[in-house]
Amino acid sequence: MKLTKALLSATAITAAASAAHAVDLEVTHWWTSGGEAAAVAEFAKAFNEKTDHNWVDGAIAGGGGTARPIMISRILGGDPMGATQFNHGRQAEELVEAGLMLDLTDVAEAEGWRDIVHPVSLLDSCTIDDRIYCVPVNIHSWQWLWLSHKAFADAGVPVPSNWDEYAAAMPALEAAGKVPLAMGGQPWQSSGAFGVLTVALAGLDAWSAVSVDKDADVAAGPEYAKVFEAAAAAREYSKNTNVQDWNQATAMVITGDAGGQIMGDWAQGEFAVAEQVAGEDYTCLPGLGVNEVISTGGDAFYFPKQGDADIEAAQKELASLMLSKEVQVAFNLKKGSLPVRGDVDLTAANDCMKKGLEILASGAILPDGNQTLSPDTQGQIEDLMTEFWSSDMDPADAQATYAAIIADAD
Known part of the structure; x- marks a missing residue:
């Protein structure tokens, strides 16, 4: 009975889509680097080739911090796009509660999304009042350190295997130019790097106490003091980066001008475009080589309501395609992220992606900060981290401010 119902529902969706007229569907996102552009092109290709509709690319440069306010303003202002990227978590919560997002529950139930999305918490992030409003497309984890083999060879020191070895090698790297x-220089980069240091150096229990349980006492305690001290030491060796965008910093690792970068696994897309080989040209250390975990951040697509049956049919076709096996593989291999489906063939994955898949399979996962902290709290932390990393702010003062933010977190 359950299978029959699902088949009938899927048939109805297909019939409705085929009866609809062709639609030009604008899709907004902030994927503009070389690796990101190659990945999002796989979505566009599938939509253009497998439907009667047309993908209209609405890339917004500057990252999520720049793009999200623009996206939200358009939706609230009555000029909605056909689909838009947000991160997993609470970024679109108020838009959904305002009734501005398309309900995808019929597609999700027909295709059994709850059975194929892994971990299912990603689908839970799309669910409000038992209704599903977005399609998760990948798992991105912040928990990575990327190291340039050329930079360490030029400095005459071995490639590190963990954060402590890396920190000890920083003077030699600096001496080698x-x-x-x-x-x-973007705020989310310094905030994200601090989060990675926290998981590695304070430990999972302390991170969970602060980011999930909002425990300000732990945030003000010795575990976090150790993180702020480590971050203060590290910032001295990052001052001469002199670039704004994350992919420009990644390019410095690729060319050997920089020893390393704390950045999410989306950096893999840039290494791929540069035709560098994991284990030969660069090393990737999940959890800074200390606590090997994967945070289940990443991206989902929402579909703002348009009040037009043809557009709604096209929106649901795109949602379905994004979660299909073929598109999940093509997109995530280019993006450097992990698929949200556990039933796809990723034999073509590189060594770093395989490390991530092994950690994911082991269950060593934690939620992303976007899933546990509100956008307002995240913004306050980003502001603090921007000031901390770009100044000589005392670690103890920064920690006190951070603990106060957590005390008021929602």
């Missing part, structure tokens, strides 16, 4: 730690 390298930027020891590449750090772009």
Whole structure:
């Protein structure tokens, strides 16, 4: 009975889509680097080739911090796009609650999304009041350190296997004319790097107490003091990066001008475009080589309501395609992210992606900060980290401010 119902529902969706007229569907996102552009092109290709509709690319440069306010303003202002990227978590929560997003529950139930999305918490992030409003497309983890083999060879020191070895090698890298730690100037980069240091150095229990349980006492305690001290030492070796965008910092690792970068696994797309080989040209250390975990961040697509049956049919076709096996593989291999489906063939994955898949399969996962902290709290932390990384702010003062933010977090 359950299977019959699903088949009938899927048939109805297909019939409705085929009866609809061709639609030009604008899709907004912030994927503009070389690797990101190659990945999003796989979505566009599938939509253009497998439907009667047309993908209209609405890339917004500057990353999510720049793009999200523009996207939200358009939706609230009555000029909605056909589909838009947000990160997994609470970024679109208020838009959904305002009734501005298309309900995808019929597609999700027909195709059994709850059975194929892994971990299912990603689908839970799309679910409000038992209705599904977005399609998760990947798993991106912040928990990575990328190291340039050329930079370490030029400095005459071995490639590190963990954070402590890396920190010890930073003076040698600097003496060799390298930027020891590449750090772009956007607020989310410094905030994300601090989060990675926290998981590695304070430990999973302390991170969970602060980011999930909002425990300000732990945030003000000795575990986090150790993280702020490590970050203060590291910022001295990142001061000469002199780039703004994350992919420009990644390019410095690729060319050997920088020793390393703390950045999410989306950096893999840039290494791929540069035709560098994991294990030969660069090393990837999940959890900074200390705590090997994967955070289940990443991206999902929402579909703002348009009040037009033809557009709604096209929106649901795109949602379905994004989660299909073929598109999941093509997109994620280019993006450097992990698929949200556990039933796809990733034999073509590189060594770093395979490390991520092994960690995911082991269950060593934690939620992303976007899933546990509100956009307002995240913004306050980003502001603090921007000031901390770009100044000589005392670690103890920064920690006190951070603990106060957590005390008021929602």
